[in-house]
Amino acid sequence: MTDINTAPFDTSALGSTLVDGGCRFGLWAPRAERVELALVADDRSQVNHDMTVDEHGVWTIVVPDISAGQRYGFRVHGPWDPDRGMRFNPAKLLLDPYAKAVTAGVDYHGPIMDHTPESNYEPDPADDATSVPLAVVIEDSEPPKPIARRRDxxxxxxxxxxxxxxxxxxxxxxxxxxxxxxxxxxxxxxxxxxxxxxxxxxxxxxxxxxxxxxxxxxxxxxxxxxxxxxxxxxxxxxxxxxxxxxxxxxxxxxxxxxxxxxxxxxxxxxxxxxxxxxxxxxxxxxxxxxxxxxxxxxxxxxxxxxxxxxxxxxxxxxxxxxxxxxxxxxxxxxxxxxxxxxxxxxxxxxxxxxxxxxxxxxxxxxxxxxxxxxxxxxxxxxxxxxxxxxxxxxxxxxxxxxxxxxxxxxxxxxxxxxxxxxxxxxxxxxxxxxxxxxxxxxxxxxxxxxxxxxxxxxxxxxxxxxxxxxxxxxxxxxxxxxxxxxxxxxxxxxxxxxxxxxxxxxxxxxxxxxxxxxxxxxxxxxxxxxxxxxxxxxxxxxxxxxxxxxxxxxxxxxxxxxxxxxxxxxxLRPSIYRHHDPVGPATNARTRVDLAWFSGHGGEMVTDDWHDESRRTLGMYTSDADEAFLIWFHADDHPTEIILPSPRWGQSWQVVASTTLPGELPDEPVPAGLSITLPSRCVVVMGASLANDKG
The missing domain is CATH 3.20.20.80 (Glycosidases)
Incomplete structure (x- = not known):
């Protein structure tokens, strides 16, 4: 099935595949000595078929007159030798690893362990066929409608x-x-x-x-x-x-x-x-x-x-x-x-x-x-x-x-x-x-x-x-x-x-x-x-x-x-990191940048602000050539007064979203350089009116 060179064989032979006149079954069991395909009827009776193995340890068989809905499992024979990682026990009906549909769950009261109750390293001879889920042969069908565009x-x-x-x-x-x-x-x-x-x-x-x-x-x-x-x-x-x-x-x-x-x-x-x-x-x-x-x-x-x-x-x-x-x-x-x-x-x-x-x-x-x-x-x-x-x-x-x-x-x-x-x-x-x-x-x-x-x-x-x-x-x-x-x-x-x-x-x-x-x-x-x-x-x-x-x-x-x-x-969703780089046209002051951090005192954060362990307020300025936002994160349990940045960053600021209650923040745009009060414990998103905005 796979196009990548990981397995040394064509894995499309594995699982169950309907073919003309029947169904092909395949299982990779490289150290098994014998593998039986068990076809299971509605009354849980079984008909077993011996499979043949190739040089890669792939066991296959084509069974005629099999249609979709057929239930099946595998019985795998080989040495019981836990010291070599071999726990073969043909009394256990095994699910196909490539099964595309599975009937149901497990009867936990049944003999579903490969070992005895007395020892994890002694084989249990009890047959578990009525206690385990079965694989189901399915017909191919059209895949779902693809999405029009996978988003970045x-x-x-x-x-x-x-x-x-x-x-x-x-x-x-x-x-x-x-x-x-x-x-x-x-x-x-x-x-x-x-x-x-x-x-x-x-x-x-x-x-x-x-x-x-x-x-x-x-x-x-x-x-x-x-x-x-x-x-x-x-x-x-x-x-x-x-x-x-x-x-x-x-x-x-x-x-x-x-x-x-x-x-x-x-x-x-x-x-x-x-x-x-x-x-x-x-x-x-x-x-x-x-x-x-x-x-x-x-x-x-x-x-x-x-x-x-x-x-x-x-x-x-x-x-x-x-x-x-x-x-x-x-x-x-x-x-x-x-x-x-x-x-x-x-x-x-x-x-x-x-x-x-x-x-x-x-x-x-x-x-x-x-x-x-x-x-x-x-x-x-x-x-x-x-x-x-x-x-x-x-x-x-x-x-x-x-x-x-x-x-x-x-x-x-x-x-x-x-x-x-x-x-x-x-x-x-x-x-x-x-x-x-x-x-x-x-x-x-x-x-x-x-x-x-x-x-x-x-x-x-x-x-x-x-x-x-x-x-x-x-x-x-x-x-x-x-x-x-x-x-x-x-x-x-x-x-x-x-x-x-x-x-x-x-x-x-x-x-x-x-x-x-x-x-x-x-x-x-x-x-x-x-x-x-x-x-x-x-x-x-x-x-x-x-x-x-x-x-x-x-x-x-x-x-x-x-x-x-x-x-x-x-x-608000950059796909690359921003590094305080210039964006947009230059103003009479200086060019805006794509990312900046504000203290609430009117200017950008300085070293002392970053080292202030009592600080609970931070403003994140994010912009591109066309727009800018200033987002305030304030975790203190008391309100705090902040001064908005100078016109270089935005001519005025409008609250466009917040975690506050109605009436706690101004509804009208606030000019650059003025102050507002952030209520306790809030996030406030403010959109900028830029110097080059029209109208």
Missing amino acids: MSESVIYETHVKGYTRQHPLVPEHLRGTYAGLAYPAVIEHLTSIGVTAIELLPIQQFVSEPFVVGRGLSNYWGYNTLGFFAPHAAYCSVGSMGAQVREFKEMVTAFHEAGIEVILDVVYNHTGEGGHEGPTLSFRGIDHESYYRLNNDHRNDYDVTGCGNSVDTSHPEVLALVLDSLRYWVTEMGVDGFRYDLATTLIRDESHGVDQNHPFKQALLDDPVLNKVKHIAEPWDLGPYGYQVGAWGPHWSEWNDRFRDYVRDFWRGAVCGVEELATRLCGSPDLYGQPTSSVNFITAHDGFTMRDLVTYDMKHNQDNGEDNHDGANDNRSWNCGWEGETTDQAIIMLRHRQVRNFVATLLLATGVPMITAGDEMGRTQQGNNNAYCQDSPISWMDWEDAEAWSDVTDLVATLTTLRREHPA
């Missing part, structure tokens, strides 16, 4: 959301479509996204995933989906009409709907580990095909080398495994129509055969060289849990990265836990201390993992009791401030302060240079009731509460205002 990252506003949770309680989505691909594509949903200026929707994992046994044992499930089992298959449970291939069609129809609205689709993909967990976990696919080839192992070859915290780590130093990842990516672009990827724990994907981090890894080079993959967006979660796993700022010019430094500092700035404003300026202008270009910085304040924005101003402590881990799970360092009361309250002063702080977060996010990412529902006051690790909460804790949206319309309206400003005014 500098133009992008990313919206991270969950397919099920976003519409599970949506009052305008028909009940039978809620929580599905079709529900997410419903006109009322897309209308909201376009109204708040979203240009790209980033979906939490939709590749077929399973829950971990320990989560199921608590009566919960893996809601987020970071536990992939099928890298080519859209998650069947998100389909409104079935799991026998209909999920492929429905996903494509969803992508088409987004594209017709001008919204790109980005997938959050989990190639760093799989849903099998460590060797003590269930054997559903990869481990039974070849433990040592698919996974990183310790020197003993028995135990998994885990840099993900999830039990196993996919070994992309194997060319054939890297080819699987690349083939999957290409499939999602060419056949399923997606426009980019966010890579969970991306550092794992660039570890070499010795498990070391290699920023020149073949994975990165393949994405750059491939004519399909080099045209879509690539966003790294730039860390994993292994040695030297923290790689923020190291991915290079063809990547964007989640900027956790932005997240942490902005949280601290608005809760008053910083000294001065020096780092604020660095984060606002695109984090040039980390990146070579501002579009590499995906700015975010919240994400699926952690507090929502409303919870960030409502709770000082996590409240994860519903997760069943005695509140021991989830981060303890949340950099949050409850505004004086832990949890919800009827105190109007606290409620107003919380709204104001959320507006300040939103404004900082959307006005900073870089690529903003909004977590779904933050624009509508979504709460998880203080749960900062809701990965296992397929419940109202995680679902969007659309009925609560009206109370937070002030935030929704502000998001729409600021994304409109960002879209209509390139000076």
Whole structure:
């Protein structure tokens, strides 16, 4: 399938492909001694066919009279020798790694382990065929309608959301479509996204995933989906009409709907580990095909080398495994129509055969060289849990990265836990201390993992009791401030302060240079009731509460205002770093510059201002040849009087957006050099009337 030279064979032979008169099946199992294709009927009875192997370890067979909807799996025979990374057990029916549709989940009460209850290293002879998901043969179908234009990252506003949770309680989505691909594509949903200026929707994992046994044992499930089992298959449970291939069609129809609205689709993909967990976990696919080839192992070859915290780590130093990842990516672009990827724990994907981090890894080079993959967006979660796993700022010019430094500092700035404003300026202008270009910085304040924005101003402590881990799970360092009361309250002063702080977060996010990412529902006051690790909460804790949206319309309206400003005014979304360089025509004083910082005393910041640890106010001046804006960030809990810059920077200043209440700022333009009062805790955007403006 892949055009890049990673695997030493043509990977198009892998998976299931309908051909004239039947279907071709293929599996790469280089150390197997025998592989059987198991065709499964509706009553779960099986007919097995022996496959033939070539010199590359690719097992194939063409079976006549097979049509779409046929379910199948593989039984892989070979030595049981954990000391050599070999855990072959033909009693286990294994999922095709290239399956494009998967039937369902796992029966965790069934014999799904390849080993006995007494020992992780003794084979279990019990057959698991009725307890495991099956691959489904599908027909080829037309890809989704492509988007008219993929935006540059500098133009992008990313919206991270969950397919099920976003519409599970949506009052305008028909009940039978809620929580599905079709529900997410419903006109009322897309209308909201376009109204708040979203240009790209980033979906939490939709590749077929399973829950971990320990989560199921608590009566919960893996809601987020970071536990992939099928890298080519859209998650069947998100389909409104079935799991026998209909999920492929429905996903494509969803992508088409987004594209017709001008919204790109980005997938959050989990190639760093799989849903099998460590060797003590269930054997559903990869481990039974070849433990040592698919996974990183310790020197003993028995135990998994885990840099993900999830039990196993996919070994992309194997060319054939890297080819699987690349083939999957290409499939999602060419056949399923997606426009980019966010890579969970991306550092794992660039570890070499010795498990070391290699920023020149073949994975990165393949994405750059491939004519399909080099045209879509690539966003790294730039860390994993292994040695030297923290790689923020190291991915290079063809990547964007989640900027956790932005997240942490902005949280601290608005809760008053910083000294001065020096780092604020660095984060606002695109984090040039980390990146070579501002579009590499995906700015975010919240994400699926952690507090929502409303919870960030409502709770000082996590409240994860519903997760069943005695509140021991989830981060303890949340950099949050409850505004004086832990949890919800009827105190109007606290409620107003919380709204104001959320507006300040939103404004900082959307006005900073870089690529903003909004977590779904933050624009509508979504709460998880203080749960900062809701990965296992397929419940109202995680679902969007659309009925609560009206109370937070002030935030929704502000998001729409600021994304409109960002879209209509390139000076607010530069694609290259600015360095106080001249722009526009010279005036009688001096030429304007593209970036400047103001103290509030009428002039630019000086050394003493930058070193003033008590400073809580900063003005960011950003301009191009046609326009200029001055944005004030004021985090103090008291108002402050500021003097606007001289006419060189703008003849007068008009407030065009702010996080304040009506009446707190002047409605009319304010001439240069005059003073205004910034209310406590606010962001104020002022547009300049320039000397060369007409009329």
